[in-house]
Amino acid sequence: DGHANDVTLQLQWVTQSQFAGYYVALDQGFYEEEGLNVTILPGGPDIAPPQVLAGGGADAMLNWMPSALAAREKGLPVVNIAQPFKTSGLMLTCWKDTGIETVEDFRGKTIGVWFFGNEYPFLSWMSQVGIPTDGGENGVTVLKQGFNVDPLLQRQADCISTMTYNEYGQVLDAGVSEDELVTFKYEEQGVATLEDGIYVLEENLSDPVFEDKMVRFVRASMKGWKWAEENPEEAAGIVLEYDETGAQSEAAQIRMMGEIAKLTAGSNGALDPADFDRTVATLLAGGSDPVITAEPEGAWTHAITDKALN
Amino acid sequence: MMAFASAGAVWIAGWWLNTRLAHGPSSDSRRVSLLIPAIFGITILIMWEILVRGLGISAVILPPPSMIGARFAAEIPLLWADFNQTIIKGALVGYVLGTLSAFAMAILADRSDFLTRGILPVGSFMAALPIVGTAPIFVKWLGSGPESKVAVVAVMIFFPILVNTVAGLRDTTAMQRDLMRTYGAGYWATLLKLRLPAAMPFIFNGLKIATTLALIGAIVAEFFGSPTVGMGFRISTSVGQLALDLVWAEIVVAALAGSAFYGLVAFIESRVTFWHPSQR
Amino acid sequence: MKSIVPVLTVLCAVLMIWVVCVIPMNAHLTADQAQRDGLVLEPDTPIARQELVGLTLALKNPQIIPLTFTQERPRLPSPHQVAAELWDTVALKRPTSNRSLVYHGWVTLSATLLGFVIGTTLGILLAVGIVFSRTMDKSVMPWAITSQTIPILALAPMIIVMLGAIGIQGLLPKSVISAYLSFFPVVVGMVKGLRSPDAMQLDLLRTYNANASQGFWKLRLPASVPYLFASLKIGISAALVGAIVGELPTGARAGFGARMLVGDQYGQPLVTWAALFAAAITAALLIVIINMIERGTLRRMGMKAT
Amino acid sequence: MTETTISATRLDLTFQTNDGPVHALKDVSLEINKGDFVSFIGPSGCGKTTFLRCIAGLETPTAGELTVNGMSPDDARRARAYGYVFQAAGLYPWRTIGGNIRLPLEIMGFSKVEQAERVKRVLSLVDLDNFEKKFPWQLSGGMQQRASIARALAFDADILLMDEPFGALDEIVRDHLNEQLLQLWARTEKTIAFVTHSIPEAVYLSTKIVVMSPRPGRITDVIESPLPKERPLDIRDTPEFIAISHRVRDGLRAGHVDV
Amino acid sequence: MTETTISATRLDLTFQTNDGPVHALKDVSLEINKGDFVSFIGPSGCGKTTFLRCIAGLETPTAGELTVNGMSPDDARRARAYGYVFQAAGLYPWRTIGGNIRLPLEIMGFSKVEQAERVKRVLSLVDLDNFEKKFPWQLSGGMQQRASIARALAFDADILLMDEPFGALDEIVRDHLNEQLLQLWARTEKTIAFVTHSIPEAVYLSTKIVVMSPRPGRITDVIESPLPKERPLDIRDTPEFIAISHRVRDGLRAGHVDV
Numbered sequence A: 001d002g003h004a005n006d007v008t009l010q011l012q013w014v015t016q017s018q019f020a021g022y023y024v025a026l027d028q029g030f031y032e033e034e035g036l037n038v039t040i041l042p043g044g045p046d047i048a049p050p051q052v053l054a055g056g057g058a059d060a061m062l063n064w065m066p067s068a069l070a071a072r073e074k075g076l077p078v079v080n081i082a083q084p085f086k087t088s089g090l091m092l093t094c095w096k097d098t099g100i101e102t103v104e105d106f107r108g109k110t111i112g113v114w115f116f117g118n119e120y121p122f123l124s125w126m127s128q129v130g131i132p133t134d135g136g137e138n139g140v141t142v143l144k145q146g147f148n149v150d151p152l153l154q155r156q157a158d159c160i161s162t163m164t165y166n167e168y169g170q171v172l173d174a175g176v177s178e179d180e181l182v183t184f185k186y187e188e189q190g191v192a193t194l195e196d197g198i199y200v201l202e203e204n205l206s207d208p209v210f211e212d213k214m215v216r217f218v219r220a221s222m223k224g225w226k227w228a229e230e231n232p233e234e235a236a237g238i239v240l241e242y243d244e245t246g247a248q249s250e251a252a253q254i255r256m257m258g259e260i261a262k263l264t265a266g267s268n269g270a271l272d273p274a275d276f277d278r279t280v281a282t283l284l285a286g287g288s289d290p291v292i293t294a295e296p297e298g299a300w301t302h303a304i305t306d307k308a309l310n
Numbered sequence B: 001m002m003a004f005a006s007a008g009a010v011w012i013a014g015w016w017l018n019t020r021l022a023h024g025p026s027s028d029s030r031r032v033s034l035l036i037p038a039i040f041g042i043t044i045l046i047m048w049e050i051l052v053r054g055l056g057i058s059a060v061i062l063p064p065p066s067m068i069g070a071r072f073a074a075e076i077p078l079l080w081a082d083f084n085q086t087i088i089k090g091a092l093v094g095y096v097l098g099t100l101s102a103f104a105m106a107i108l109a110d111r112s113d114f115l116t117r118g119i120l121p122v123g124s125f126m127a128a129l130p131i132v133g134t135a136p137i138f139v140k141w142l143g144s145g146p147e148s149k150v151a152v153v154a155v156m157i158f159f160p161i162l163v164n165t166v167a168g169l170r171d172t173t174a175m176q177r178d179l180m181r182t183y184g185a186g187y188w189a190t191l192l193k194l195r196l197p198a199a200m201p202f203i204f205n206g207l208k209i210a211t212t213l214a215l216i217g218a219i220v221a222e223f224f225g226s227p228t229v230g231m232g233f234r235i236s237t238s239v240g241q242l243a244l245d246l247v248w249a250e251i252v253v254a255a256l257a258g259s260a261f262y263g264l265v266a267f268i269e270s271r272v273t274f275w276h277p278s279q280r
Numbered sequence C: 001m002k003s004i005v006p007v008l009t010v011l012c013a014v015l016m017i018w019v020v021c022v023i024p025m026n027a028h029l030t031a032d033q034a035q036r037d038g039l040v041l042e043p044d045t046p047i048a049r050q051e052l053v054g055l056t057l058a059l060k061n062p063q064i065i066p067l068t069f070t071q072e073r074p075r076l077p078s079p080h081q082v083a084a085e086l087w088d089t090v091a092l093k094r095p096t097s098n099r100s101l102v103y104h105g106w107v108t109l110s111a112t113l114l115g116f117v118i119g120t121t122l123g124i125l126l127a128v129g130i131v132f133s134r135t136m137d138k139s140v141m142p143w144a145i146t147s148q149t150i151p152i153l154a155l156a157p158m159i160i161v162m163l164g165a166i167g168i169q170g171l172l173p174k175s176v177i178s179a180y181l182s183f184f185p186v187v188v189g190m191v192k193g194l195r196s197p198d199a200m201q202l203d204l205l206r207t208y209n210a211n212a213s214q215g216f217w218k219l220r221l222p223a224s225v226p227y228l229f230a231s232l233k234i235g236i237s238a239a240l241v242g243a244i245v246g247e248l249p250t251g252a253r254a255g256f257g258a259r260m261l262v263g264d265q266y267g268q269p270l271v272t273w274a275a276l277f278a279a280a281i282t283a284a285l286l287i288v289i290i291n292m293i294e295r296g297t298l299r300r301m302g303m304k305a306t
Numbered sequence D, E: 001m002t003e004t005t006i007s008a009t010r011l012d013l014t015f016q017t018n019d020g021p022v023h024a025l026k027d028v029s030l031e032i033n034k035g036d037f038v039s040f041i042g043p044s045g046c047g048k049t050t051f052l053r054c055i056a057g058l059e060t061p062t063a064g065e066l067t068v069n070g071m072s073p074d075d076a077r078r079a080r081a082y083g084y085v086f087q088a089a090g091l092y093p094w095r096t097i098g099g100n101i102r103l104p105l106e107i108m109g110f111s112k113v114e115q116a117e118r119v120k121r122v123l124s125l126v127d128l129d130n131f132e133k134k135f136p137w138q139l140s141g142g143m144q145q146r147a148s149i150a151r152a153l154a155f156d157a158d159i160l161l162m163d164e165p166f167g168a169l170d171e172i173v174r175d176h177l178n179e180q181l182l183q184l185w186a187r188t189e190k191t192i193a194f195v196t197h198s199i200p201e202a203v204y205l206s207t208k209i210v211v212m213s214p215r216p217g218r219i220t221d222v223i224e225s226p227l228p229k230e231r232p233l234d235i236r237d238t239p240e241f242i243a244i245s246h247r248v249r250d251g252l253r254a255g256h257v258d259v
C-alpha cells in the first residue's frame, strides 16, 4: 500500500542546520532514491515530539534521550533506532566577571535552564556535585529560560544554557567576545546525555513493512548527514531554502552547520551502548526527582542500523 | 461503537435531567442555578471518561478525568504553590495595577474630547498587539520573576477597562448632564455625582472581561521565562514530560480560579449597579 | 475625519515617550558594546554599571546616547528601526517571498478569516440556542465563561496534536484556535442582542400571535444587529491572536507567529517587533472593514450608525 | 347592539414583586358590547393598562372570569381578534413606517398586493401619506404615535385596544385625531377600549366611561353616555357634555382620597 | 413688579443638523418681569423647550440679546439663579428619591442638617412624604414627576423654569399640583416660566400667556391675564376664563395651518 513508502519526521525545533542531514537527504533526492516520500515537520517551543508520535501524527521523531526515556516511563514505549549525534553540544555559558571559574562558584548564582524535558541533565549534574537548586544562599537559583540568550545579555542570569552550535554563537553575535565568557560543556563535566536521536514507537517495529521503511529512512538520512558534513556551506543553503519563516540568516546557519558537523562526526548512525549507559547513569544519579526510576529495558535497538549500514 | 453509544446515552440522560430542572418550579433559585451547570459539567466528564477509555486514547494525548482527579488530589501542595505564584503574585497584582492605571488614564482622557478622540483609536490599536508577541518582550525587559507577569497582565487589561470606562463616563443622557449644568456644578461634582455612578455598568463590563484576561496573561507569560514555580511553568514543562494529567490539573485550577474571580466581580457588580435594568 | 488630528497628536506623544524610553532601556547594552569598541566609560565594568539605572548611566556617559538608537539587537528598538524593518519587509520584498511580511500576513490572515467564520457561526448558533432553550441558557453559559479562563497557549499544542493525529494539518488547526477565541465575544454579544427587544416590542408580536420563528426573524435578529457588530470587532482581533498562537506550536512555519518566535529565538528583535506591529495593523484594518460593513448595514436598516 | 364582546366577572390580579405583592386589580366586573366605545379613566397606577393587557391575553388574572368573543383572551389572541395600540409608539427602528405597518400583515399572511394596498389606506387615514419610506426617527413624536395607530388599524380586527394613544400630542392635533377615530368607529362598527387621562377626551369619544380608583384598582363608576353618535367638536360646550364631565371628575376625585 | 428678570430681544436660533439647518427660533422678543408667571403654549416642535433652554444657558442663541437678572444666561446659570424641571422626570436611578432631591443641595454646599430639613419639606409639598427611601423605579410615572418638581424646589432659586411638568399626570393630581404651585408662587414671589400643552392649565396659572407658532418658532400672541391673583379652581367656569381660553385656542389653531 501507499503508506509503505511514506515517512513523516517530527523535528524538535524550528528549521535550522541542527537538522541539516534530513533536509539534505530530502533535497538531494537520497530519500527518493530509497523510494521514500518524506515529510519533515518542524517543531516549536511548545510541541512535544513524543506526543505527536503517540497521536500518530508522525512515524519518527528526533529527541533528546532524557526526554525519550521519560516518555517510556510515562507509558509511551519509544525506541531509539539511530543516533546520528555522537557528542553533546549542550553547555552552560557564564559571564566571567561574575567570578565564576569552577562549578563550585555556581553557589549563590542565578542560572537559566531549558525545561521541557531538557532540565534533567542539569539537575543530575548539580546533585552529583552536591549543589542544591532551591535558590538558597548555598545553592543556585534556577530560571526557566526561554529559548533565547536574553537572560544572559540583560544580566538577569549569571549563566545560561546554550548549544555550541546556536545560542553560544548568538551570544558572540551580540558583540560579546569569547574571553568575557566562561563555558562548561556537559560533555567535559561527564554528565552529557545523548541528543538528537531518531525514535519510533516500539509496537511499530514488529511490523516488517515499517521496519523496512525505517531501514531505508535511516540509510538515506545518514547519507544526508555525511554529505552535510562534507559540504557545510551547501547544506546550510539547503536548510535556508526550507526555512519558511524567511528570518534565518545565512551566516548563522553556516556557522551552525560547522559546529553540528563536530557533533555528528563520530557517528555512523548506530547508537554506542556505552553512550547509552553513561546517559542512563547520569539520569539515575539525579537528585530528588529523577527522570527515570529504573534502568530502562529495550530503549534502543540496532536492528535498523544493522540492516541500514550493511 | 459501544463507547459512542454509551457516551450518547449519558448525554441524553444529563440533558433530560437539566431540562427538567430548568423548567422546574425552583429553576431560578441559587441552588438550582448552580446545580444545572454542575450536572452539565459532570455529564461532559463522564462522556470524556467513557470515550477516552472506550477508544483507547493514550494518556499522553488526553488523560481521562479520573486520572486528572487523582493527580489533582495528590499534588495539592504543588498546585497551591503554583497558584500562589501565578494568580496571587502575578494576575491579581497586575489586575489591580492595570485597573488603577486605566481609571487614571480614563479620567485624564475624559477631561477633553480631543484626548478621547485621540486615545481611543490608538488604544484599540495597542489592544490588538497579541500577547504572545508582547509577553516575551516583557520577560526580556523585566526578567523572569513575577514583575514581568504583572506587567503583561496590566497591559493586557488596560485597554478593555480604559475603553469601557471612557464609554461609561460618556453614557449619560443629555438631560442628566443638563441637570448638573443647571446647578452650575463643576467638573468634579459632575464626575462624582453623575458620571461615575452612570459609568458603573460599563466599568464592570470591562472588569469582568479583564478577569479572564488577567489569568490567561499571567499563565501565558510564564511560558516565555519564569522561576521554577507557577502554573504556566508547570503546564509548559509538564507537557515536555508528557505529564498531561498534571497539565490538566493546572487547567482545572485555572478554570476554578477564573470562574471564582469572574463570579466575585459579577457579585460585586450586582451590588453596585443594583439600579440598572439588567440587574432587576 | 474629525479624529485625525487628535489621533496624530496622541501618536506623536506616544512616539516621543517611546523615543525617550529608548535611551535608558538600551543604555547598558550600548555601554557594554561601546566599551568593547574602545570608549572610556564612567563605571568601567559591566558589573558596576549594572548597579545604575539606565537613565543615570546614559547621563553619566552622554556620548552613548546617540548609539542607543542604532543597536542591532536593542532591548527596545527605536521607532525608526521598526519602521525601516516594516518598510523593508512589506514594501521592498516580493510579496510571494517568504522574507516578505505580506506573505506571512496572508498566511496568518487566511487562518484568521477561516477561524473567524467558524467562531462567529458557532457563536451565533450557540446564542440562538441559549436564547431559545432555557436548558442551554442555564447549563452552557457558565461553561462558556469557564472556557475562556483556560490558557489557550496550553491547549493549542494539544489541539494541534489531536487534529494532527486524525490527519488534519495546516490551516484548520490554527483556525480552530482562532474560532475558540472568537466565539466567546460573539456569544455574549449576540445573547445580549437577541434579548435586547423590550417588553413592548415583544408584546406587540404576541398580540399578532406570531410564532417563535417569526419572532426571531422579524424582531430578535434585526434588534441584535448592532450588538453583533460590536462583538464582531472584538471577535476578529481575538481570531487574529488565535491564529498567531496557533502558529507557535504548529512548527513555526510561516505567519506572524512564526516570525515573532524566530525573531525572539535568534536574537533579532526587529523581526519580532515588525511582526508585532504588522499584526496590530492587520487587526486595525480588519476592524476598519467591519466598521464599514456595519455602517452600510445599519444605514440600510435605517438605524443610525453612531 | 346587545351582543357581548368582552365580559369580565370579579377579576383579580396581584403582581408578585420582590418587596411584596402588588394588588393591581380587585373585583373588576364589566360587560362590553359589540360596537361599544369604552373609555377607561382613573389616576395614574390604578390598573388601566393592566386591565387592557388582561383583555389582550398579555397578562393573566389571578382570579375571576374573562371572555373575549366568548373565548378565553388567549384563544382570542391566537385568533388575532384585536389590534393593540401601546402607551408608547413602539415602532421597530429598523423598519420604515410602511414596513412597520406591514409587519402584522406579513405575520398574518396577507398577499403582497393586499399588503401594499392596506398600508396606503391606513397611512392616508392618519395623514401620513408621504411618509411610507421614512424611518421612525425621522418623524416627530406625534407622527410616530399616528403611525402606531395605523399599524393597529391595518388588519381589520374587530376589537381595538388603545392605551393613551394621544398622550403626547398637543390639543389641536389631538382634536383632529379624535374626530378621525370617531368617524372610523362609526364606519366600521368596531369595539374600542380606550385609556385616557383626559376627561373631555373620554366624554367626547365614548359610549361608556369606566372610572377606576387607585390600588387595588376597582371600578367606581360606569357612565353610559347619552350623547348622540354624531359628535361635532363643539358638542363639548353643551350642558350634557359638561354634566357628564362633572360626573367623571367627581368619580375621579372620590378615588383621590389622599390628595 | 416692573423689575425685568428676563429680557429677550430678537432672538434667533438655528440648529445645524446633517440634513440642513433647522430654524428653531425666529425673531423672539419678550420681557418677563420679576414675579411673573408666564406660560408658553404652542404646537409640538415649535421651540418652547428650546426657548426655555436658552434662558437656562443650556443653548446659545445664534443671534439676538438675552439677559437674565441683568447677566448673561450663562452667568446666571453659574450663579444658580434658577431651578429647572425637565419635560421628563430624569431622576438618577442610583439615588433614592431623597438622594435625588438632596443632589442640588450637596452641590451647592448646604449643611447636612439643612439638607435633611429641606428634603422633608419639599417631599411633603408634593405629597411624597413616605417615599424618601424608595428608588425611582419603585414609583409610578406621576410620582417620579412630582419628585423631580420637588428637586427643583429644594433650593430657593428665584426663577423656576418648568417644561411640561404635569404632562403625565391625571387631571385630579394635576389640578392639585396646579393649586399648590400657585400657592407657592404667591408665597415666594418667584418668577416662573412654564411650558404646557393644556390650554386650561395655561390660563389658570399664568399672569402672561405666550402663544407660539411652528417652525421657525415665533411668538404669535402674548396675552396678559386679567384674572386675579387669588384663583380658586372654579374660576375656570367664569366667562373671563373661557374668553381667554378661546383666544389661546384661536392663536394655536392659526399655527396649525396644515392639519
Ligand SMILES: Nc1ncnc2c1ncn2[C@@H]1O[C@H](COP(=O)(O)OP(=O)(O)OP(=O)(O)O)[C@@H](O)[C@H]1O
Residues within 6 Å of the ligand: D015, D016, D017, D022, D023, D024, D043, D044, D045, D046, D047, D048, D049, D050, D051, D215, E140, E141, E142
Ligand atoms: N409587571 C409589574 N410588576 C409589578 N407591578 C406592576 C407591574 N405592572 C404594573 N404594576 C403595578 O400595577 C399597578 C397598575 O399599573 P398599570 O400600569 O395598570 O397602571 P395604569 O392605570 O395604566 O397607570 P398609568 O396611568 O400611569 O399608565 C401599578 O401600581 C403598578 O405599579
Ligand SMILES: Nc1ncnc2c1ncn2[C@@H]1O[C@H](COP(=O)(O)OP(=O)(O)OP(=O)(O)O)[C@@H](O)[C@H]1O
Residues within 6 Å of the ligand: E015, E016, E017, E022, E023, E024, E042, E043, E044, E045, E046, E047, E048, E049, E050, E051, E087, E215
Ligand atoms: N439638538 C437639536 N438639534 C437639531 N434640531 C433640534 C434640536 N433640538 C430641537 N430641535 C428642533 O427644534 C425644533 C424645536 O424643538 P423644541 O424641543 O424646542 O420643541 P417644543 O416646542 O419643546 O416641542 P414639544 O412640545 O414636542 O416639546 C424642533 O423642530 C426640533 O426638531
Ligand SMILES: Cc1ncc(C[n+]2csc(CCO)c2C)c(N)n1
Residues within 6 Å of the ligand: A012, A013, A018, A043, A044, A045, A046, A047, A048, A049, A064, A114, A116, A118, A147, A163, A166, A167
Ligand atoms: C520541544 C523542544 N524544545 C526545545 C528543546 C531543546 N532544544 C533542542 S534543540 C534546541 C535548539 C537549539 O538551538 C533546543 C532549544 C527540546 N529538546 N525540545
Ligand SMILES: [Mg+2]
Residues within 6 Å of the ligand: D048, D049, D050, D087, D163
Ligand atoms: Mg398605563
Ligand SMILES: [Mg+2]
Residues within 6 Å of the ligand: E048, E049, E050, E087, E163
Ligand atoms: Mg418640548
